[in-house]
Amino acid sequence: MSEATSTLLWRPTGGVKLRQVGLAAAGFVVWLGLWQWMTTTGPMADTDGLPTASRTLSSTLELAGSSQLWSSLGTTLWLVAIALAFAVVAGIAAGVAMGFSPVVSALLDPISQVLRPIPAVVWLPLLLMVLGPAPELGIAMGFLGGVWAVLVQAQVGVRDIDPVILETSRAMCLPRRLTLSTIVLPSAVPYFATGIRISAAFILMLVIGAGILGGAPGLGQLILVAQQTGDPARVFGLVLWSGLLGLTFNSILTAGEALLRQHRGGR
Amino acid sequence: MSDTSQPRLALTDLSKTYDGSTPVLDGISLTVGAGEFFSIVGPSGAGKTTLLRCLTGLMRPTDGQVTLDGIPLSEPSPKMSLVFQEYTRSLMPWASIGKNVALPLRARGVPRAERTSRVAKVLAEVGLSGVEAKYPWQLSGGMQQRVAIARALVTEPEVLVMDEPFASVDAQTRMDLEDLTRRLQQDHRMTIVLVTHDIDEAVYLSDQIAVLSKNPARLVEVVDVPLGAERDQIHTREMSTFADLRGRILRTIRDVQTQPV
Amino acid sequence: MSLRSRVALGLVVPVAIVVSYALWSANAASPYFPPLDVILTRFRELWLFDLVSSDVLPSLKNLGLGLLLAVIAGIPCGAILGRIRWMGEMFGPLLDFWRSVPPIMLIPPLVLILGIEDSAKVTIIAVGSFFPVCVATADGMRQADPTLVDAARAMRLGPLKTMVDIYLRAGSPAILGGIQIGLQAAFVLMVASEMLAAYRGIGYLTMQAQVTFDSVTMWAGTLLLALLGFTANAVFVAIRNRVLSWHTGMRVSRASS
Numbered sequence: 001m002s003e004a005t006s007t008l009l010w011r012p013t014g015g016v017k018l019r020q021v022g023l024a025a026a027g028f029v030v031w032l033g034l035w036q037w038m039t040t041t042g043p044m045a046d047t048d049g050l051p052t053a054s055r056t057l058s059s060t061l062e063l064a065g066s067s068q069l070w071s072s073l074g075t076t077l078w079l080v081a082i083a084l085a086f087a088v089v090a091g092i093a094a095g096v097a098m099g100f101s102p103v104v105s106a107l108l109d110p111i112s113q114v115l116r117p118i119p120a121v122v123w124l125p126l127l128l129m130v131l132g133p134a135p136e137l138g139i140a141m142g143f144l145g146g147v148w149a150v151l152v153q154a155q156v157g158v159r160d161i162d163p164v165i166l167e168t169s170r171a172m173c174l175p176r177r178l179t180l181s182t183i184v185l186p187s188a189v190p191y192f193a194t195g196i197r198i199s200a201a202f203i204l205m206l207v208i209g210a211g212i213l214g215g216a217p218g219l220g221q222l223i224l225v226a227q228q229t230g231d232p233a234r235v236f237g238l239v240l241w242s243g244l245l246g247l248t249f250n251s252i253l254t255a256g257e258a259l260l261r262q263h264r265g266g267r
Numbered sequence: 268m269s270d271t272s273q274p275r276l277a278l279t280d281l282s283k284t285y286d287g288s289t290p291v292l293d294g295i296s297l298t299v300g301a302g303e304f305f306s307i308v309g310p311s312g313a314g315k316t317t318l319l320r321c322l323t324g325l326m327r328p329t330d331g332q333v334t335l336d337g338i339p340l341s342e343p344s345p346k347m348s349l350v351f352q353e354y355t356r357s358l359m360p361w362a363s364i365g366k367n368v369a370l371p372l373r374a375r376g377v378p379r380a381e382r383t384s385r386v387a388k389v390l391a392e393v394g395l396s397g398v399e400a401k402y403p404w405q406l407s408g409g410m411q412q413r414v415a416i417a418r419a420l421v422t423e424p425e426v427l428v429m430d431e432p433f434a435s436v437d438a439q440t441r442m443d444l445e446d447l448t449r450r451l452q453q454d455h456r457m458t459i460v461l462v463t464h465d466i467d468e469a470v471y472l473s474d475q476i477a478v479l480s481k482n483p484a485r486l487v488e489v490v491d492v493p494l495g496a497e498r499d500q501i502h503t504r505e506m507s508t509f510a511d512l513r514g515r516i517l518r519t520i521r522d523v524q525t526q527p528v
Numbered sequence: 529m530s531l532r533s534r535v536a537l538g539l540v541v542p543v544a545i546v547v548s549y550a551l552w553s554a555n556a557a558s559p560y561f562p563p564l565d566v567i568l569t570r571f572r573e574l575w576l577f578d579l580v581s582s583d584v585l586p587s588l589k590n591l592g593l594g595l596l597l598a599v600i601a602g603i604p605c606g607a608i609l610g611r612i613r614w615m616g617e618m619f620g621p622l623l624d625f626w627r628s629v630p631p632i633m634l635i636p637p638l639v640l641i642l643g644i645e646d647s648a649k650v651t652i653i654a655v656g657s658f659f660p661v662c663v664a665t666a667d668g669m670r671q672a673d674p675t676l677v678d679a680a681r682a683m684r685l686g687p688l689k690t691m692v693d694i695y696l697r698a699g700s701p702a703i704l705g706g707i708q709i710g711l712q713a714a715f716v717l718m719v720a721s722e723m724l725a726a727y728r729g730i731g732y733l734t735m736q737a738q739v740t741f742d743s744v745t746m747w748a749g750t751l752l753l754a755l756l757g758f759t760a761n762a763v764f765v766a767i768r769n770r771v772l773s774w775h776t777g778m779r780v781s782r783a784s785s
Contacts, residue, residue, distance in 0.1 A: 023614060024621040031622055049640030102529050103537065110538035117761035121632075121716045122753040124723065125738040125746050129560055205630035209716075212632050213723050213735075220632075227636035235637045239629055246628030325678055342684075349682040356675040361697050361774040370693070371683040404778040422683075 032057070051233040059237035068222065069238075073245065076218035079135055079207045080200065083142030087199050091147045092192060095154025100184060105155075112151065120145035120206055124213050133215030141210040142203035149202060150195035157191025158184055193260045197253040204249055208242060219245070273337055274298035275458045276322070276426060280331035283317055291317045292328070293483040299460060299475075301425075304452055306461045306469035308516065309479030310524050315462045318484065319430050322460070323349055335426065345375070348419035352431035354411040358403040358418075364390070365399030368418045375422070389421045390414075392454075393447060409440035413447070420451065426458045433468065442500050445472055449498055466520075470494075470512050471503060478516055480523040487523055490516060562744045571748040579733070584752075587718055587729045590646055591760075594653025595714045599707060602658045606665025606703075607691060616666065627663055631656040631713045632720050644725045649718070656717045657710035664706020668699020701775050704768045711764055715757055730756075 036053035038044045051059070063069045098105040098112075120141055131137045161184060169179045211220020219242055226234040276299040283292040291314040299305045309315055320326040322333050324343045333340040335347065343349075348371075351357040358367050368390065369382045377385070390396055393413040403411050412432060419427055429448070433441045449472055452459050463469050469476050470492060478487045492512060494503055503509055546564070553561045575584065609616045609623065634656050642648035672695045680690045696703070722731025734749030736742075769776070 020617050023617040027618040027620075027622040028625075030618070047641060049637075049642075106529060106534045106537035107540055111541045114542075114758060118754045118757040119712055119716045119719070121719050121723075122750060122757055125734045126750050129738050129741075129743060129746060205632065208630045209632040209720065212636065213720055223633065223636050227640060230640075232637070232640050235640060239633055239637055242633045243625050243629040246630060247625055250628055320678075323682060325681055343682045345684055347682070349679065351675050351679060353675050356673040357679040359676065359694070359697065360778045361700070370680075370685070374683050374685040374689060402774055402777060404774075404781040 049232045051236055055233045056236040056240065059233035060240050063234070063237050063241060069241065072217070072219045072222045073241075075135070076138075076204075076207055076211070076220070076245075079138040079216070079218060080142060080203050083139045083146060083203045083207065084196070084200055086139070086143045087146040087150055087203065088192075088196055090143075091150025091195065091199070092154045095151040095195075096158050096180075096185070096188070098151075099155045099158025099188075100180065112148070116148045116152070120202075121209060121213070124210065127210075128214040133221075135217055137214050138207040138210040138216035138218060138220075141206045141214075141216075145206040146199040146203035149198040150192070153191045153195025153198070154188065157188030157195075160191070161187050190261050193257045197257045200253055201246075201250055204246060275301040275303075275336060276460065277334045278322060278331070279334070281318070281321060281328050281333065282330040283314075283321055283326070284329045290329075290483040292321065293485050294331070295479075295484065295486050296331075297477050297486060297489060299426075299458060301458055302456045304449070304459045304461070304472055304474045306463060306473040306476045307479065308463060308466055308469045308476060308520070309484060310481045310520055311464055313479045313481035314484040315464075315479065316430065318479075319428060319460075319462050323347060323428050345422070346425045348422060348424035348427050350412075350415050350419045350427065350429040350432045352434050354408065354415045354435065355403070357415055358411060360402065360404055362402075363399060364395075364401050364403065364406070364414055367403065367414060368399075368421055371418060371422045385421055386417075389417045392420065392451065393417045407440075409436045409444060412436060412444060416444075416448070416451070420455070423455070424457065426460065427452075428460045428462075430462050431464065432461070434464075441468075446498075446500065448472065453496065466513055466516050467504070470509055470516070471498060471500075476512075476516065478519050478523075487519055559741070560743050562747060566744055567747040567751065570744045571751055574733075574745065574748055575752050583728050583730055583733060586646060587722065587731070588756075590649040590653060591714050591718045594650045594717070595657050595707075595711060597650070597654040598657035598661050598710055598714070601654075602661030602706070602710070603665050603696070603703065605658075606662040606667075606706075607669060607695065609662070610666035610669025610699075611691075611695065620666070623659065623663060623666075627659040631717055635717065635721050635724055639721070639725045644727065649721050649726075652721050653714045653717045657714040660709040660713060661703070661706045664702050664709070665699065668702035668706075669695055670699075671702060672698035701772055704772065708761075708764055708768065711760060715760055719753060 032053045035056075039047070039050055039052040044050060094108060094112075098108055123144055124141065127137055127140050131140060165183055165187070166179070169183050174182070207216070207218060208220040210216040211218045211222070212224050213220075215221055215224065219238065223235055223238040223242075226238060278295055278297050281292055281295045282290060284290040295318065307315060307318065317326070321328045322340075324333070324340045324347075327341065335344050359370070362370075365383070365386055368386045372382045372385060386399065387396070390398065393416055395410060395413050395417065398406065398410075398414075403414065406414065412435075416432070432448075433444050436444065445468060448459070448461075451457065461469065461472060471494075473492050476490045476492060478490065479485065480487050490512060494506065494508060549561070550564045553563045609619055635652060638648065638652045638655065642651055676694060676698070677690070680694050685693065718729075719731040722729035723735040726732040730749055730753055734746055734753065737745035737749060
């Protein structure tokens, strides 16, 4: 798991300039133009299942007026929020305990090392068997995919605390609980933020994935149905919507994290 | 030695202005003879680094030109090598010392066997025999700067340009490196251009010193250093000529700094 | 804490899980949770090594081929986007957009166009893992130290050599990080595309077992997938640590000085 999962490549420095917006827009125009050409007169004209760019765009706009899309988006985000809440609580609790206590670390670290690199999609058939194509499937998948990022960041955050501060608290004879609440947790907050940002990006992918693979409600289910009814323009339109959702989601999270770090003067 | 009537390196009316701002360099002209040790000093912020980037061809001046052996320079020349202040940043941390030093030879397509022998020879010259397999970050700062000097020498350049090369090492190492540089210059009859903010170092090492003013940098004067070919850290620095020159240059710099612009 | 007590403590949780599952599944006789020895027997029957050549190796071949294509295309694209400013400004946002599409989302449209053959699977894997590699490479181009770039220019290193010896090497920690994310995406896409639309493969067999309520086979398949996911990552980490030994060494020596 790397930090790079949800930060953006496009980082305009010194404020967004007209030239940059223009170039970015030109990039999208080039892409859509190439697509349109390929599917109308170019080598991929009349390919089964591949709609033209104009058909896709009109389907994308059509979807904007459909209540189905908005309720699916709402469901997806709701499931993401619930899964994230579980992941944050469990991840921070376990991560802080592991960072703070060598015994807990020895107990839980090996199992976390084994489970962490296993992609959550592996658990889908198992969870589908137990939970069925229900909202809980999305939440469980999201949790399993998202908890690790929070856990690792919390662990690192607690471990990276300046030893001088800890020595100071020991010199003041603070009890452990007070050390935890006044020193350890506050100084690890920027790490929690990073963990939550990475985790949320994973969870969004997995909640949608649970819909596509297991029929859990939300955006994923919508695209699964569109694929099964053989409506390519709608499928592509939904893909574009999912990109838009992901981009907005990640931008908000990245901005939130940056704001928090700036506010705290953290690293 | 080559023809002395023609300078090895000549700067004619060199000016540099970054877009839209006040000029950094303003009409600098100077000549460096073959086999000379030439230093450029000036107050901090005088645009010494800009001057160095222009005279090595890393940056194009806004006006004027640089000639090396009479030929105008528009990009880095194979006859010239460079040593930077930040040795930790100019060496490749992912490559062994041997590969670091061999890089300029690879750029020239020198065959592998010859590369190996030339690298070994030049490392011995800077007093670092047998470190080829180590990595830069495994060596001390002074040793890393020796590696950077070896890398600059391995192509047998006619001109060696050094940008504050000893600014990031401790005092004892600094003296060792100064003497090493002076000795290499004598051995190879190389032309050296040294940019430094340390007047003592400039006087100790140089045959000639150019003093710059600041905002924008102009050439104030060029000082001859008649201290002879042999220099010694204790002896030379005790000579009255040394003290006179040092005082004269420091005074010049203080004057240009306090003068209203 | 001594190594021995660390190992002992580390074994507590896994052993507790295995023992309690064994005890519970033996008594409960739940159709979902068959006894451990039944699962392991099925695991051996299926995967050691009856179905390896028909259902495991082709999947892994798709994974490797797809990731390889993604790396071959992603590194040059990322290098161009990272080094040529207007290209980066023009196509960076487009890339950010496509990278924000959840990889599994790419399966339905690509299945509609390409079908469910192996070549389609390779394409899906390649497309999905291309984006992280490309973005990481573009990002890695910023890691080269300007002083080192100047030094390379002063040595008159050609543009291609500078790219290979300076920019790509300096960016290699970032690029390998991107390939690791690409590997994760590739694995997810391999499994998911088999679950969604295939006629063979571990993902397909496991999903079919789930659909037909054959929970023993489902468990055996899940076990294998988990094992493969873990191993793929472990192998990659081992290779990466070897390639990046200079990076680790440098950081340790800088931190201690």
